[in-house]
Amino acid sequence: MTNEAQASVSDYPVSLDIDYTGDGRNRLTVFFRVVTLIPIVLVQSGIAVIIWPLLLMILFKKKYPRWWFDFNLELTRFSTRVGAYWMLLTDEYPATDEEQSTHLTLEYPDASQLSRWLPLFKWILLVPHYIVLWVLFVVMFILVVVGWFSILITGKFPRSIHKFVVGVSRWSLRVQAYGFLLITDKYPPFSLD
Numbered sequence: 001m002t003n004e005a006q007a008s009v010s011d012y013p014v015s016l017d018i019d020y021t022g023d024g025r026n027r028l029t030v031f032f033r034v035v036t037l038i039p040i041v042l043v044q045s046g047i048a049v050i051i052w053p054l055l056l057m058i059l060f061k062k063k064y065p066r067w068w069f070d071f072n073l074e075l076t077r078f079s080t081r082v083g084a085y086w087m088l089l090t091d092e093y094p095a096t097d098e099e100q101s102t103h104l105t106l107e108y109p110d111a112s113q114l115s116r117w118l119p120l121f122k123w124i125l126l127v128p129h130y131i132v133l134w135v136l137f138v139v140m141f142i143l144v145v146v147g148w149f150s151i152l153i154t155g156k157f158p159r160s161i162h163k164f165v166v167g168v169s170r171w172s173l174r175v176q177a178y179g180f181l182l183i184t185d186k187y188p189p190f191s192l193d
Helices: 003-010 027-031 033-045 052-061 066-086 127-154 159-179
Strands: 014-018 102-106
Touching (some): 014 159, 027 033, 027 127, 033 066, 052 066, 066 102, 066 159, 127 159
Antiparallel strands (some): 014 102
């Protein structure tokens, strides 16, 4: 990666890291992961990110209320913990209010610096990302299945799979922050870093 590309990724207003816990994984909860996810997914599905009112506030009032940002931040953190559990990155059952092994930050935007009209078109501008992420999600699914077998057989989750899954999650989060959380007008980089 070039220095310019590294700078682009490092100064993006979104960051995500998930601690690696490769050894001593709980084979029983990994084997029954889909079953153990049912209660927390029901909780998660009862909560929705509301995009349209936020888009309208930026469009007409040039405002991004702090309480709305805080709600979206905590919901995104919770969803990331559920995703990390689902993708076998952790054996910790996702908490609704603790950071656990996922470290996610989103910078609060200065709404006066956000484009008034760009939120109407951001989702279209993200089409190249959707295509690449779709391919990466397919590869990630295959690798998570390989990781599942690895945990069941050896009790370890391969570090290389962990790194790839975290990278895809990070990329997806930057796309979400740009197109749906509307916290930045800076186009997300095409990078797993």
